[in-house]
Amino acid sequence: MSLPVHATLAGTQSGPATDPALDAWRQLSAKQQPSWQGSPEHARAVAELGTLPPLVFAGEVDVLKSRLAAAARGEAFLLQGGDCAETFEAATADRIQSRVKTILQMAVVLTYGAQMPVIKMGRMAGQFAKPRSSDSETRGDVTLPAFRGDIVNGYEFTPESRVHNPARMVQAYHTSASTLNLIRAFTQGGFADLRLVHSWNQGFMSNPAYHEYEQLAGEIDRAVHFMEACGADFEALKRAEFYASHEALLLDYERALTRTDSRTGTPYDTSGHFLWIGERTRELDGAHVDFLSKVRNPIGVKLGPTTTGQDALDLINKLDPDREPGRLTFITRMGASKIREALPPIVQAVRDSGAQVVWVTDPMHGNTVTSQNGYKTRRFEDVMDEVRGFFDVHRAMGTVPGGLHVEMTGDDVAECLGGADPIREEQFDELYESVCDPRLNHAQSLEMAFLVAEHLAHR
Structure with a gap:
């Protein structure tokens, strides 16, 4: 979906992969899974998913892997952003466009700061499942199953909504397909034109709150005008590669969308280009690590503050035993x-x-x-301090800081506190929209890009 069609469509069979090794995970501990296993509805949903076309193609996945290999060497930078949890209701053209637009805007700033290509990747077209700390939620004297994302159950706090419904997996597939079609249209049809994206950023800079970024914005502006004066091929800059990623949490869904590549005979999970394993499900002998060790996609693993060096080495040996460039990404969340x-x-x-x-x-x-008025939130300064710490560590150790993974939206929501044009708690009642975790809004996301660009310029 992200690349010229002639370069990507060959090679993925439409039927499910049949290698028995792909099902070894079923005998292992599988955390954070719904309660529908073994029901007739579950069997029907999985069977239907197995007959549907792949959402992404093996050729696209291979190109992404080569791009990530460049990021590991310090020759590219990954920008991965999008919703905490996508919803079916929000999969509208306007909402999808605003997220893509924000990522493109951030990428222009980061590209200038890094002076290297930026890999653009959305937490989109599949980010419908969410791990939860508890299987249930209690409000007053009523206890119901926890909301696990639209692919499992509904957010509304009613018994009917909170039932684990396997038919939602099929709806997630079709919603993802629609989202991918729109992303393809936006990134290949002129919406990604560098000059257009630059003009959007100039609109952002018109707010006096962001005056401290004027120098960098001015340098980008002069660079664009210089390219125009030199007769740069802006036709080639009207299109952008854009990849889809999500947490591979719901193993029934991921397995049903795994296909065999006809070029190589190897399995690819065609639910997305890039898949990651969460902090709660990265057990070395668990089902998630076992399943994703068998597919050819580039894989990410979230690493929290309790991770040890040996944990990381064990994950490398399990998920990337051949040390394939671009295969493995460690996403640190400390x-x-x-x-x-x-x-x-x-x-x-x-x-x-x-x-x-x-x-x-x-x-x-x-x-x-948690804010004083009861909302889950994040402080922009804390977020940026972790980014600074990330760059500080890699600079001190002589290693490559290869990317940024953020929960963000293109909308003007109020969910994270602070920023140069600050969001305050009193705005939450009116403008807090996330069904799970708080996201940076459009302006905060762009402000982050300008701040990260300064670190990239000196890494």
Whole structure:
């Protein structure tokens, strides 16, 4: 979906992969799974998913892997962003466009700061499942199953809504297909034109709150005008590669969409280009690690502050035994107060082993707090302090800070506190929209891009 059609469509069969090794996970501990296993409705949904066309293609996945290999070497930078949890209701053209637009805007700023290509990847077209700390939720004297994302059950707090419904997996597939079609249209049809994206950023800079970024914005503006004066091929800059990613949490869904590549006879999970394993499900002998070790997609793993260097090495040996460039990404989510102490021993162990992974920071998940009026939130300054800590550690250790993973939206919501044009708690009642975790809004996301660009310029 992200690349010229002639380069990508060959090679993925439409039927499900049949290698018995792909089902070994069924005998292992599978955390965070719904309660529908064994029901007739579950069997029908899985069977239907197995007959549907792939959402992405093996050729696209291979190109992404080569791009990530460049990021691991310090020759590219990954920008991965999007909703905490996508919803079926919000999969509208306007909402999808605003998220793509924000990522494109951020990428222009980061590209200039890094002076290298930026890999653009959305937490989109599949980010419908969410791990939860409890299987149930209680409000007053009523206890119901926890909301696990639209692919499992509904957000509305009623018995009917909270039932685990396997038919939602099929709806998630079709919603993902629609989202991918729109992303393709936006990124290949002129919406990604560098000059257009630059003009959007100029609109952002018109707010006096962002005056401290005027110098960098001015440098980008002069660079664009210089390119125009030199007769640069802006036709080639009207299109952009854009990849889809999500947490591979719901194993029934991921297995049903795994296909055999006719070029190589190897399995690809065609639900998305890039899949990651969460902090709650990264057990070395667990079902998630086992399943994703068998597919050919590039894989990410979230690493929290309790991770040890040996944990990282064990994950490398399980998920990337052949040390394939671009195969494995470690997404660190430590918390601003912990990253400078927790990250170095992990990086040192991996560096000393000779393995080359893509190091990416997720500065969101380790910095969640509860506001005085009861909302889950994050402070922009904490988020940025974790980003600074990430760059500080890699600079000190001589390793490559390869990317940024953020929960963000293109909308003007109020969910994370602070920023140069600050969001305040009193705005939450009217403008808080997330069904799960708080996201940076459009302006905060762009402000982050300008701040990260400064670090990239000096890494």
